[in-house]
Amino acid sequence: MVDVLARRDLPDPRAAVTTRGGVGDLVDLVAAGGVCVLTGAGMSTASGIPDYRGITGRARPANPMRHADFVASAANRRRYWARSLVGWKTFGEVEPNDGHHVVADLQRAGLVDRVITQNVDGLHQRAGSHDVVELHGTLATVSCLDCGATVDRADLQHRLRARNPQVAERVGVISADGDAHLVADADFVVVDCHCGGPYMPDVVFFGAGVRRSLVDACYRSVQDCRSLLVLGSSLFVWSGLRFVRRAAEHDRPVAIVNHGPTRGDDLSAIRLDDDLTDVLAVVRDRLVPTPAPVPGSPGPVPGSPPHRSASSGRRDAVAP
């Protein structure tokens, strides 16, 4: 199995970026429609979820949970769920930011055909995007490794809290994977499936592969689209880079908006190193002056802000 999350040679995240084109070029690209959007951790940093490879220069934890380790060891699962219990308190409360809302607006306006995300936070869907492909799975559900039963992560949280009230009070620092570091777990009680099997989050851990059918569907989306727009991903893992390669092979222009260098820079027609939320706000203002109403909703109230969003102050809610 190919480890799609394997780390490659990581350039300095503060290295100079050779930009190509400007926001106006990006507006023209999106205005043509048929856009396939690919998003990474940088998409959710404004919601307060840290991006390990972004401009903050933070390194990914030295020992991220690997798939094989989770499956093989009850002690590893205890460590994971203890951290997850603490991390979920924050992770479960994060809100989509303006960037997520712009992507949803562009999709409602018929300009974005498909959203593929490497994030597991579900924020695109909560902002109103539909048919989102979650390449690395989702933290919203967990499944039993033995019988395959699936339950909501939020429901599991209640059960974990009930069994571990002392751990639930602890404070940790969440990661992009939704767990928390620095949580002692010696006294933690894991909650298992009713069949006795262990639960596992429905995410792709390090050392695991993305389902082939999902990858093929993404390849088709990339080939069927008119352009590929990469938002907030350094493309340092093959999981996302392969779609940039595929787009380039099929002469689909690639636009990348990301702080810091990416592995797809050489393949991009448009390359912006600016703040993601600011760039997307310009694109929406030029192309969707009035946010499209959500089906079934009365639409924005005159004089009210068009979007509910996470304020920039939320960054501080989860200090590095």
Ligand SMILES: [Zn+2]
């Ligand atoms: Zn089970």
